[in-house]
Amino acid sequence: MLPLTLPISLAVLTGLLGFLAGAVIQQDSTYRNLQSSMESDPYIFQSRQRIFQALRLVVHPLQATDNDSFDSIDYAAVERPEGEHPIRRLSGDSESVFANYIKWFQANMNTVTMFFTFSSGNEPVAEPEPTHVATLMKYGFPGLDDIHVYRNFVLSYDRRNRIAHWVCEHLESECLSNPDSDTMPIPTDYVVDSQIPVIFRAAHRDYKNTDWVATQMASPLNYCCDEQKYVETFIMPNIAPLNNGLKTRIWSRLEDYVRELAVKCGSVYVYTGPLFMPQRITFRNWAIRHQVIGMNTVAVPTHFFKVIIAECKDQEFLPYMEGYVVPNTEIENNVELSAFMSNIRDIEHFAGLKFYDGELRQELHHNVARNVKRNEKEH
Secondary structure, three states, X not given: OXXXXXXXXXXXXXXXXXXXXXXXXXXXXXXXXXXXXXXOOHHHHHOHHHHHHHOOOOOOXXXXXXXXXXXHOOOOOOOOOOOOOOOOOOOOOOOOHHHHHHHHHHHHHHHHHHHHOHHHOOOOOOXXXXXXXXXXXXXXXXXXXXXXXXXXXXXXXXXXXXXXXXXXXEEEHHHHOOOOHHHOOOOOOOEOOOOOOHHHOOOHHHHOOOOEEEEEOOOHHHHOOOHHHHHHOOEHHHEEEEEHHHHHHHHHHHHHHHHHHHHHHEEEEEEEEEEOOOEEOOOOOEEOOOOEEOOOOEEOOOEEEEEEEEEEOOEOEOOEEEEEEEEOOOOOOOOOHHHHEOOHHHHHHHHOOOOOOOOOOOOOHHHHHHHHHHHHHHO
């Protein structure tokens, strides 16, 4: 009986090592597949923290990150009656030796597995470059309804209205320094996105014989450096009905301003989309009224918005943020763009979206530029 002890022990040990090796390999393969999927699937990218946490080989001890956690409370700042002492959970004295040993084992096991695979952490340990979606959506998704990812813009499609909820694009100075739209091939017709069901699609014929012009939310003039990106802006989900007088005047100036800002700052993220603003019917009653065009009943927005996030590295490391709301009607060209500046929280209210609300520069770039020009004229 004793001679069999050594072979059995070796067999058990080999089985355990094989199981651990297989788990590590499987974990690494799963992680890499997720990384690949995040490049084109924004839903996976948005939920990546929870997915990586759920797939960990060894779970970390629960960290106090929620507001209701004991360890996340600043007890020095909490007001309490005199003589009353704060109640706080002790990490070392109140737990058993066995519990402390398990924590030590978890911490060291995570270190070992992280050496062999990137999949032990919540996020990649070392990523050569950000994924496509991560680069475009650096400042977050305003909403997650029917997301479509393209080469240099991401949009959320409104199936009921046959236009986009919002379009997000990233403009860089390298692509805008020497614009040459004359050399770009203009498609003879707009491109259809086959991922959208036929019953929810708009068609270019919906815009014919109407007072509205099919206009790109992500402008093709932003991509004169890349033929594929330029042509892709002619895809139908990127199209919305604009008033012709608005497109050739104020809207064109606003797009030019965004490009000038990108050249000046180096990097600009811009969200563009429609608004359906309520109108007063009686003193206490309001209603949203808008036209629809074509056989596919494409909705005509009452207004359009642009939310601009400009990263000007020479002006500290905090971005500027501006919001514009323009009525979808003909407007005189002599009106200043600053007249259409709007509070971004108001845009969120009427659009039903949520934009970046992190740390920003206090002054808006548009106002700074105007003040500089005014001072130059005075002197």
